[in-house]
Amino acid sequence: MLSLKTRLITIFLIVFLISWLVGEIFGLLEGLLAATICLSLLLIHQLWHASRLSRLLLSPNYGEVPSALGIWGEIYYRLHKLVRSWRDQVLEIEQQHSRFIQAVQATPNGVVMLNEDDQIEWCNGIAEQHFGINAKRDAMQRVTHILRKPAFVQYIIRQNYREPVRLNNMGTFEQFSLDVQIFPYGDKQKLLLSQDVSQIEKTDSMRRDFVANVSHELKTPLTVLSGFLETVQELELNEEDRKKYLDLMSVQTGRMKTLVEDLLTLAKLEGNPEPPVTQVVPMGVMLSRLQSDAQGLSQGRHQIVVENNSQKNVLGDDLELYSAFGNLVSNAVRYTPDGGNITIRWSDSGDEAIFSVIDTGTGIAQEHIPRLTERFYRVDRSRSRDTGGTGLGMAIVKHVISRHHGELKIESTLGVGSEFSLSFPQQRIAL
Known part of the structure; x- marks a missing residue:
């Protein structure tokens, strides 16, 4: 491609050649006139393209390259190439800016x-x-x-x-x-x-409440044990009183042991994000175990009925399920007055299977139901301690059923009784 200087020299040589030929043929005056006409036409051509370039710069239209011959064609082409390069750079910067804004927004x-x-x-x-x-x-x-x-x-x-x-x-x-x-x-x-940091503050608050609750729960039996030990050590007791005090100390020790076991179970459930094993848990055997436990806790004070209305079994962890079912059964025995009825039921509900514990106990007010699965939450604190509750049973039930992808439902009416149900989805069912 010829340079600008070469192009200009070529144009002037052509004009000079045309003028010289006309001068040789028609005379000197005609040659000068031909040169003047050629230079005028050349000037008009340059002015027209200069005006065209000015309009193009004032209102550029990307993608449109004006057609022209000679040097102006090359000017338009190089200008278009330069504009396209700038436009590509601007588009790249805009894309980077857009990605940066999207990242900050995300x-x-x-x-x-x-x-x-x-x-x-x-x-x-x-x-x-x-x-x-x-x-x-x-x-x-x-x-x-x-x-x-x-x-x-x-x-x-x-x-x-x-x-x-x-x-x-x-x-x-x-x-x-x-x-x-x-x-x-x-x-x-x-x-x-x-x-x-709302969740962090909530977690810190829960941790503080948990430590305070555990300390409070352990303080009472430790105080009782300490008092009984001092009595046994310092006073001369007859065999009957000594046995009485030792029995009371055994009860408080058992209460602390149960609390520690529940805390360990809950810590294990909360600290294990993995889903439970998928072994088949025979519900017929499970219901028999639960019936024996309920009768042992009740000591004949309640009418206990077991209803097995399903041929389905559960895929899950036997120990975890036994802990959850056992907590519901023991709660029913503890909070149902003597002479009441307790029903342990395993039944079908479409593709799901449901484990239910139904009692004719004192019932629970509706405002307490959403909080029953909180650790150490008690509807009646004094009665819960009297019956041996740790306040962790329902929290354990909630974590176990969540790990088995099921759902806990609670229905209760004051003075009538309660029904606690654990529903298992189809993927947790085995025949």
Whole structure:
């Protein structure tokens, strides 16, 4: 491809040659006139393409390459190639920017970009939820005009951003807690990050309550044991009184042992994310074991009926299921007055199978039912301790049935009785 200098020299040589030929044939004056006409036409051609180029630059239309001969064709082609290169670079930058925005929007943390005056330049959707910000409405507003928590305002004023600040009771409809931290960057700009720590706070609260409850549950039998030991050591007792005290001490020891066993069972269930083994658990044998346990606990004080209305068995862990079923049966025996009826039932319900324990006990008020599976939750604390309950049985039942992909249902009426049902889905059923 010829260079611009070569093209210009060629054009002038052609004009000179035409003028010289005309001068030789028609005379010098005609030659000069021919040269003037050629140069004028050349000038008009250049001015027309210059005007065309100006219009093209003022209102570019990507993809359209004007047609032209000679040097202007090459100019248009190179200009189009340059514009296409710039356009590809712009598209690539836009795609990178779009991916970056999508990544920031996908993060579970709130992100707010602040300028040197602490004005909001941009924020993601999570930040809008955390702080009640509208990215368009609140653009260039000072963040402290929107987030007016005193702890946050002081955090901004002190400019000590090494540690996050905890903000509680955030949100309009749903209350949550946030850890907020600022990271300076660039030219006096700041990046404000927020993290929802509501679940962490809830877990910490549950841990504190759990430790307090365990301490409280162990304190009573330990106090009783300590008192009885002092009595036995310091007083001279006859054989009858000594036996009485030792029996009471044995009861308290058994209570602590049961509590520790339930705690270990619950810890094992909560700490094992893997689903239970899929061995076949024969429900006929299971119902016989539960009936013997119920009769042993009842000592003839209740009418106990076992109904096996299904040929299905359960795929799962025998020990876990026995623990869950046993807790429901023992609860029914403990909370059903003497002379009451207890029914242990295994039945079909479509593709599912249901284990139920039905009693004619005192019943449970509706406000207590949603909380029955909480650890150490008791409807009647004094009565639960008198009957030997640890407050962990229903929590164990909940974890076992969840691990077996089933569902716990509770129906109860005060003064009438209760029905606790564990339903097993089709994938947990074996014939």
